[in-house]
Amino acid sequence: MSQFTAVIEMAAASGLMLMDGSRNNDPMLASSQGTGELIAAAIDAGATRIIVGAGGSACTDGGIGAIEVLKSYGSLDGSRGIEVIIATDVQTRFLDAAFIFGPQKGATKIQVNNLTQRLHSLANDFRLKYSIDVTRIPGSGAAGGFAGGMAALGARLEHGFDLIVEEIGFQEAMN
Numbered sequence: 001m002s003q004f005t006a007v008i009e010m011a012a013a014s015g016l017m018l019m020d021g022s023r024n025n026d027p028m029l030a031s032s033q034g035t036g037e038l039i040a041a042a043i044d045a046g047a048t049r050i051i052v053g054a055g056g057s058a059c060t061d062g063g064i065g066a067i068e069v070l071k072s073y074g075s076l077d078g079s080r081g082i083e084v085i086i087a088t089d090v091q092t093r094f095l096d097a098a099f100i101f102g103p104q105k106g107a108t109k110i111q112v113n114n115l116t117q118r119l120h121s122l123a124n125d126f127r128l129k130y131s132i133d134v135t136r137i138p139g140s141g142a143a144g145g146f147a148g149g150m151a152a153l154g155a156r157l158e159h160g161f162d163l164i165v166e167e168i169g170f171q172e173a174m175n
Contacts, residue, residue, distance in 0.1 A: 005049040006042035010035045010143055011056030014065070016105065018058065027107040027115065030059035032146045036066030043073060043082055051167070052150070053160065054088045054143035058105055060098050060115045062122040063149015070153060077154030086150050087160035092141035094134045094148035095119055101144055119145050126152040 013034035076084040098115035130152040140148030
């Protein structure tokens with residue numbers, strides 16, 4: 001099995017574009033499970049490094065859909081041979097995800113409150129299960145908290161633009 005870096009765009013698996021915009025999205029049921037399945041497929045195909053573009057998601061599930069798929073793979077911090085990097089260009093905190101992004105996903109004010117309560121509960125669960133406080137990580141609210149959920153499994157959050165510049169060797173090409 002060959003080793004390689006996989007690049008996954010969350011919007012392609014768990015995105016609003018799949019819902020024909022927020023008009024048809026159910027923000028209470030939308031899940032990051034599809035993105036978790038793509039990450040799992042990349043790992044199963046031999047990827048040892050996976051970059052996930054976190055944006056355009058339809059969900060505010062705190063990454064729990066993806067976690068359910070990926071928890072059996074162990075830590076995603078590279079220590080077990082699998083490194084996952086979440087590329088995000090927002091600094092939104094985990095508990096602010098529903099307030100900031102919920103309305104663009106079709107959430108009403110009541111749903112935003114319910115989603116925020118769910119994120120609080122998940123943050124507590126992550127603290128107990130994974131010994132990480134995702135509420136303190138800048139960018140953990142990206143993609144409806146997906147970034148924070150992945151951080152709970154050990155994924156590293158990086159600024160998307162900076163990551164792309166580094167990956168393509170932009171600075172070296174400019175010299």
